[in-house]
Amino acid sequence: MLALDIRNVNKTYPNFQLRNVSFQLEKGYIMGFIGANGAGKTTTIKSILNMTRMDSGEIHVLGRNMAEYELELKQEIGYAMGGVDFYTRSKLKTLTNVIKKFYAKWDEGTYRNYLRRFKLDENKRIAELSTGMKVKYSIAIALSHGAKLLILDEPTSGLDPVARNELLDIFQGLVADGEISILFSTHITSDLEKCADYITFIVDGQIVHSGEKEEFKExxxxxxxxxxxxxxxxxxxxxxxxxxxxxxxxxxxxxxxxxxxxxxxxxxxxxxxxxxxxxxxxxx
Amino acid sequence: MYNLVMKDVRLAVPPFFFLFPLLFGALMLIPGWIYFVVPLYFCWITIPNVFNQFKAQNDLMFTSVMPVAKRDMVKARVTLVAGFELLHIVIAAIFGSISMSLYPNVTYYFFPPNMGFWGLNFVMFAIFNLIFIPMFYKTAYKFGWALLAAVTAAMLFAGITQWIGIQSPVVNEIFYGTGAQQVRLQAFILISGIVIFSAFSVIANRLAVKRFLQVEV
Amino acid sequence: MNIAISNASDKPIYQQLFEQISAQILKGELENGYCLPPIRQAAQELSISVITVKKAWEALERYGLIHTVTGKGCFVAELSADRKLEIRNEMILKQMLLDTSYYKSFGLTLDEAIEMLKKVY
Incomplete structure (x- = not known):
C-alpha cells in the first residue's frame, strides 16, 4: 500500500511554480525529500496537508483522497517542523491536554511511554525545550494519536550531531514494524545517507528524481x-x-x-x- | 468546534483577560461617566492582545495541521470574540445597575446605563464584528488594519448616537427617561440590539469563512 | 554473524553487507539453516535503511546463498562444497577484475603483479 501518493500537483505563485509534482511513498519506509531552500519542499508539504490550494493534481494518503477525506486522514498524519514553535509559553501538559481532544484515537498509555522514553518533562514549557526535544515532543504527540504517516519538515535543522543521530535512530525505530511511514524533508543530506530508503529530489518546483536512494545515486x-x-x-x-x-x-x-x-x-x-x-x- | 474554542481559551488568551470584564465593569461605578468607553476597552486592549498571541504563537499553522475544518476554525474564533463581548456587556450591565442604585440622584449628561444603552452597545459590537472578522480573515494572520477600521467604526457609532442622544429631544427622552413607556422602549431597543448583534456576527462568520477558504496558510 | 559497516567507504552499504555475509557463509562461519535477522530489525540495529538491507538480502538470494521461507525468514542455504567453491571463485574473480584494472593503470605486467602479490599475501 502507498502511504503517500502525489500525482501531478501544479501550483502557481507570482514568482514560483510547482510543476507536475508526482511521487509515491510505500508504506513502512522513510523517504528523504531534498532540495535547496526555496525549491518547493515546504509548498509541497503544505499541499499534502491541504493548507494551500493546488491548481491541479491529486493527493492520496493511505489510499484515500486527501481532498475528500481531509479530516479523517489528518487523524492519521503526524506533523513535526523544526524551527517553528507553537504556544511556547504553555506547559507541555497544557498543550497536550488541548491537542488530544482533537484526536479520536488518542492513546494516553502510548503518550506516557514516549514521555518517559524521550525524557520529556510535562511541567516544562515549550520554550524551555531544546530544538531536538521539541521535535521529540511532536513525534510523541503524533504517535500517541496513532499517526501512520509522519511528515517531518526539516526536523534536524539546528541540531548538534549527537541529537541528530539520536533522532535518526528514533525514525528508524518507528518504521521498523512496517506500519509507519515517514516523509522527511531536509537540506542536510548526510541525515539521509544513513536512514532514508527513498529519495525525492526537487529542483525549482519540479521533481528531478524520486526513487530508491542507491539507485538515485547510481x-x-x-x-x-x-x-x-x-x-x-x-x-x-x-x-x-x-x-x-x-x-x-x-x-x-x-x-x-x-x-x-x-x-x-x-x-x-x-x-x-x-x-x-x-x-x-x-x-x- | 468546542475543542477549538477551548484551545483558544487555554492556550492563546492569557488568564487575566478573563478578569478584565470585572475590572472594566467596575468603571461603571464612576457616577455619570461616558459609559460607552467601558465596552470599548475590550476592543482597545483585549482584542489586539489576544490576536497578537495567535500571530506570535503560529496559531494558524498549529491549527491547520490538526483534523479540523477551516469552516470550524472561523466559527470557533467568532464564538470566542462574541462570547467575550457578551461577557463584557453582562458584567458591565451588572455594575451599571449597582451604579444606578448607588447614586440615585446623579444627573446623566451621557447615556445612563439602562437597557436602551446596553442595546446600543450590542449594536456597537455588531458593527465591530462585521468589520473586524471578515477583514481579519482576508489573511487570517494580520489584524492591524482590520482592528483600526473596526474600532473606528465602533467609536463613530458610539460618538454619533451619544451626540444625537444629547442633541435630539426625542431621542433624549427615550434613552434618559425613566417612565414606563420609556422603559418599554428601552427594553425593545435592548432586544433589537441583541438581534442585530447575533445577525451581524453570523454574517461576519459567513463572510469570513468564504475569505478564509481562499487563504493560503 | 559479524557486520562492520563503514559510512566513509566508497562501497555502497548494501555491497558491504553482501560481501561480509557471503564471506561468512562461504567460509562456513554461518552454517546451513542459520536464520538471518528480519530485514527491518537488521536495519534498525545497524542504523541503515530498510531498503539497503533488503537489497543485500536479495543479492544473497540471487547467488543462492540464502533462501526465504515466507512468514519465517531468511535462512542460509544448504550448499554443496563444490557450489560454495564455485560462488566463491565467481566473487573473487569479480573483485580481481577491478583490482587488475588498477594495476594496469600503473603499467604493471602480470608477472610483476604476481610477484608483488606474493610479497604481501
Missing part, C-alpha cells in the same frame, strides 16, 4: 578529468567546476561512455545537490 556519475577532456563531455554535464587538476562534473549515468577514459565515481547526495544548484546558478 543514476549519476561524478567525473574527474583533464581540461582537455572537458570539451568532449561538456554538453552532457549537468554542471562542472574547474580546478588546477582539470574538472569535476556531474553527469547522468546513462550519458556516460566508458570509452572516454575519464575517471568516474558514484556521487553522494550532497554532491548531486551541489551540482544541480550550480546548474541553476548558471541560468540565473
Amino acid at each position: 543514476s549519476y556519475l561524478l567525473l574527474n578529468g583533464s581540461a582537455a577532456q572537458l570539451n568532449q563531455v561538456k554538453d552532457r554535464l549537468i554542471s562542472y567546476r574547474m580546478n588546477s587538476f582539470g574538472f569535476t562534473g556531474l553527469i547522468p549515468a546513462s550519458d556516460f561512455d566508458n570509452s572516454w577514459n575519464i575517471k568516474a565515481a558514484t556521487p553522494s547526495l550532497e554532491e548531486i545537490m551541489v551540482y544541480y544548484a550550480k546548474k541553476e546558478d548558471e541560468y540565473v
Whole structure:
C-alpha cells in the first residue's frame, strides 16, 4: 500500500511554480525529500496537508483522497517542523491536554511511554525545550494519536550531531514494524545517507528524481578529468567546476561512455545537490 | 468546534483577560461617566492582545495541521470574540445597575446605563464584528488594519448616537427617561440590539469563512 | 554473524553487507539453516535503511546463498562444497577484475603483479 501518493500537483505563485509534482511513498519506509531552500519542499508539504490550494493534481494518503477525506486522514498524519514553535509559553501538559481532544484515537498509555522514553518533562514549557526535544515532543504527540504517516519538515535543522543521530535512530525505530511511514524533508543530506530508503529530489518546483536512494545515486556519475577532456563531455554535464587538476562534473549515468577514459565515481547526495544548484546558478 | 474554542481559551488568551470584564465593569461605578468607553476597552486592549498571541504563537499553522475544518476554525474564533463581548456587556450591565442604585440622584449628561444603552452597545459590537472578522480573515494572520477600521467604526457609532442622544429631544427622552413607556422602549431597543448583534456576527462568520477558504496558510 | 559497516567507504552499504555475509557463509562461519535477522530489525540495529538491507538480502538470494521461507525468514542455504567453491571463485574473480584494472593503470605486467602479490599475501 502507498502511504503517500502525489500525482501531478501544479501550483502557481507570482514568482514560483510547482510543476507536475508526482511521487509515491510505500508504506513502512522513510523517504528523504531534498532540495535547496526555496525549491518547493515546504509548498509541497503544505499541499499534502491541504493548507494551500493546488491548481491541479491529486493527493492520496493511505489510499484515500486527501481532498475528500481531509479530516479523517489528518487523524492519521503526524506533523513535526523544526524551527517553528507553537504556544511556547504553555506547559507541555497544557498543550497536550488541548491537542488530544482533537484526536479520536488518542492513546494516553502510548503518550506516557514516549514521555518517559524521550525524557520529556510535562511541567516544562515549550520554550524551555531544546530544538531536538521539541521535535521529540511532536513525534510523541503524533504517535500517541496513532499517526501512520509522519511528515517531518526539516526536523534536524539546528541540531548538534549527537541529537541528530539520536533522532535518526528514533525514525528508524518507528518504521521498523512496517506500519509507519515517514516523509522527511531536509537540506542536510548526510541525515539521509544513513536512514532514508527513498529519495525525492526537487529542483525549482519540479521533481528531478524520486526513487530508491542507491539507485538515485547510481543514476549519476561524478567525473574527474583533464581540461582537455572537458570539451568532449561538456554538453552532457549537468554542471562542472574547474580546478588546477582539470574538472569535476556531474553527469547522468546513462550519458556516460566508458570509452572516454575519464575517471568516474558514484556521487553522494550532497554532491548531486551541489551540482544541480550550480546548474541553476548558471541560468540565473 | 468546542475543542477549538477551548484551545483558544487555554492556550492563546492569557488568564487575566478573563478578569478584565470585572475590572472594566467596575468603571461603571464612576457616577455619570461616558459609559460607552467601558465596552470599548475590550476592543482597545483585549482584542489586539489576544490576536497578537495567535500571530506570535503560529496559531494558524498549529491549527491547520490538526483534523479540523477551516469552516470550524472561523466559527470557533467568532464564538470566542462574541462570547467575550457578551461577557463584557453582562458584567458591565451588572455594575451599571449597582451604579444606578448607588447614586440615585446623579444627573446623566451621557447615556445612563439602562437597557436602551446596553442595546446600543450590542449594536456597537455588531458593527465591530462585521468589520473586524471578515477583514481579519482576508489573511487570517494580520489584524492591524482590520482592528483600526473596526474600532473606528465602533467609536463613530458610539460618538454619533451619544451626540444625537444629547442633541435630539426625542431621542433624549427615550434613552434618559425613566417612565414606563420609556422603559418599554428601552427594553425593545435592548432586544433589537441583541438581534442585530447575533445577525451581524453570523454574517461576519459567513463572510469570513468564504475569505478564509481562499487563504493560503 | 559479524557486520562492520563503514559510512566513509566508497562501497555502497548494501555491497558491504553482501560481501561480509557471503564471506561468512562461504567460509562456513554461518552454517546451513542459520536464520538471518528480519530485514527491518537488521536495519534498525545497524542504523541503515530498510531498503539497503533488503537489497543485500536479495543479492544473497540471487547467488543462492540464502533462501526465504515466507512468514519465517531468511535462512542460509544448504550448499554443496563444490557450489560454495564455485560462488566463491565467481566473487573473487569479480573483485580481481577491478583490482587488475588498477594495476594496469600503473603499467604493471602480470608477472610483476604476481610477484608483488606474493610479497604481501
